[in-house]
Amino acid sequence: MKLSTTNANSKLTMIIAAAAWLVLWQLCYVWIGKPFLFPSPLQVLTRFAELAQTSLFWQSVAASLGKVLLAFTLALICGCLFAALAAAIPLVRSFLQPPISIIRSTPVASFTMLVLVWVPSKWLPVVVAFLMVLPMIYENVYKGILNTDPLLLEMGQVYGLSWWKKLRFLYLPAILPFFTSACVNGLGFAWKSGIAAEVLGLPKLAIGRQIHDAKIYVEIPDLFAWTVTIILLSMLLEKLLLKLTQQLNRRILLSKGGL
Amino acid sequence: MISIRNISIKFNNEFILNDFSLDIPEKGAVCLFAPSGSGKTTILRLLCGLNQPTSGSVSGLEGKRLAVLFQENRLLPHLSALDNLKLVLSKERQAEAPVWLEKLGLGADAAKTPLQLSGGMNRRLAIARTLAYGGDIYLLDEPFQGLDEDTLRQTMKVVQDACKDSLLILVTHRREEAQALCDRIITLGQRPLQILSVEEIKK
Numbered sequence: 001m002k003l004s005t006t007n008a009n010s011k012l013t014m015i016i017a018a019a020a021w022l023v024l025w026q027l028c029y030v031w032i033g034k035p036f037l038f039p040s041p042l043q044v045l046t047r048f049a050e051l052a053q054t055s056l057f058w059q060s061v062a063a064s065l066g067k068v069l070l071a072f073t074l075a076l077i078c079g080c081l082f083a084a085l086a087a088a089i090p091l092v093r094s095f096l097q098p099p100i101s102i103i104r105s106t107p108v109a110s111f112t113m114l115v116l117v118w119v120p121s122k123w124l125p126v127v128v129a130f131l132m133v134l135p136m137i138y139e140n141v142y143k144g145i146l147n148t149d150p151l152l153l154e155m156g157q158v159y160g161l162s163w164w165k166k167l168r169f170l171y172l173p174a175i176l177p178f179f180t181s182a183c184v185n186g187l188g189f190a191w192k193s194g195i196a197a198e199v200l201g202l203p204k205l206a207i208g209r210q211i212h213d214a215k216i217y218v219e220i221p222d223l224f225a226w227t228v229t230i231i232l233l234s235m236l237l238e239k240l241l242l243k244l245t246q247q248l249n250r251r252i253l254l255s256k257g258g259l
Numbered sequence: 260m261i262s263i264r265n266i267s268i269k270f271n272n273e274f275i276l277n278d279f280s281l282d283i284p285e286k287g288a289v290c291l292f293a294p295s296g297s298g299k300t301t302i303l304r305l306l307c308g309l310n311q312p313t314s315g316s317v318s319g320l321e322g323k324r325l326a327v328l329f330q331e332n333r334l335l336p337h338l339s340a341l342d343n344l345k346l347v348l349s350k351e352r353q354a355e356a357p358v359w360l361e362k363l364g365l366g367a368d369a370a371k372t373p374l375q376l377s378g379g380m381n382r383r384l385a386i387a388r389t390l391a392y393g394g395d396i397y398l399l400d401e402p403f404q405g406l407d408e409d410t411l412r413q414t415m416k417v418v419q420d421a422c423k424d425s426l427l428i429l430v431t432h433r434r435e436e437a438q439a440l441c442d443r444i445i446t447l448g449q450r451p452l453q454i455l456s457v458e459e460i461k462k
Contacts, residue, residue, distance in 0.1 A: 154309055158327045159346075161347070
């Protein structure tokens with residue numbers, strides 16, 4: 001009862017805060033007085049509704065979403081694999097450290113331009129988002145593996161636990177909090193870097209392409225509407241991912257599978 | 260016979276064992292008795308392969324199954340008491356898990372996790388896990404810490420019964436436990452560990 005009241009209160013606070021920002025936006029719109037440069041919330045909403053009725057909108061959303069999710073999935077697989085190898089073999093850790101550090105500190109724009117030389121613009125968002133998210137997943141999962149309780153690992157060793165039981169019951173519960181946070185941050189980052197790469201690489205069907213075109217033709221309401229689309233999709237993806245990771249947490253911590 | 264020959268183990272530039280030798284028979288109950296903090300756990304860790312000596316050798320453990328009880332309980336906090344036992348048992352032996360919980364007075368707490376159990380109950384759960392796993396050699400490090408008088412007596416009896424056909428190596432700093440369970444008490448001195456005396460207990 002108390003929990004549901006707290007939830008309702010926090011939802012109400014969020015709605016009030018969002019409404020306050022919308023009012024502020026509307027006030028700015030009135031103050032600036034140039035609807036073509038700074039549209040009102042209603043104008044943006046109307047344009048968004050119009051765009052949502054076109055096939056171009058859904059094709060662009062599907063293409064961008066598909067590429068970002070593909071990049072994120074690849075980064076997840078490779079990040080976990082590299083982290084496991086680095087934890088098991090110190091030489092692999094030393095070998096991977098320089099490229100991981102370089103990738104982490106390189107701006108998305110520089111990367112996009114470099115990758116564009118070698119990769120067709122269609123696949124640019126996949127490569128860029130993959131490269132941007134890979135270090136995040138790798139570092140977090142690696143930290144999680146190191147975070148595994150050494151006393152429990154010794155217990156596993158003297159009781160001769162199989163590799164599967166060690167992975168399932170000793171390592172995974174320790175890695176899970178790091179993995180979850182890497183996933184949530186990584187997906188947001190994949191989304192942002194993927195769209196940024198689209199804006200620079202201009203593949204035919206993509207949200208980034210639509211943003212670029214809206215800017216070129218000074219269709220500012222379109223620019224706002226596409227930005228709203230990105231924000232909504234990002235929020236939706238984050239919510240879905242949180243649900244998925246919660247389920248994964250429950251499965252790993254509470255289920256007895258593997259015993 | 261298990262032979263520890265001229266073993267040296269060093270931690271942080273300090274010898275815990277220096278040219279240490281000890282023979283332990285294959286059956287019976289032997290106590291390594293020493294004040295706490297003297298490093299007697301190192302001998303158990305050496306026997307179960309968790310500590311590697313800088314010199315010396317250990318023989319007589321080839322092909323032997325070791326059941327180890329650590330000084331810390333080392334239970335999995337998210338698994339139930341029953342599952343903590345099942346974890347170390349093969350599929351064919353998992354049916355034995357509830358029997359061991361029952362023997363250690365934890366039958367009614369099988370579904371509880373270590374976080375829901377008291378310190379003494381967790382200790383008994385760790386003992387149950389070691390006994391359920393079973394072996395030719397039982398290595399028990401301060402097994403009865405945190406147990407009250409009543410449960411201590413019952414737990415000692417269960418341990419004694421479980422280990423009667425095997426070798427029990429008990430590490431403790433409490434003389435009454437050593438005398439109640441073991442037929443030989445090896446008293447060790449301060450670091451580096453040395454054998455001060457070997458006492459046979461007549462029962």
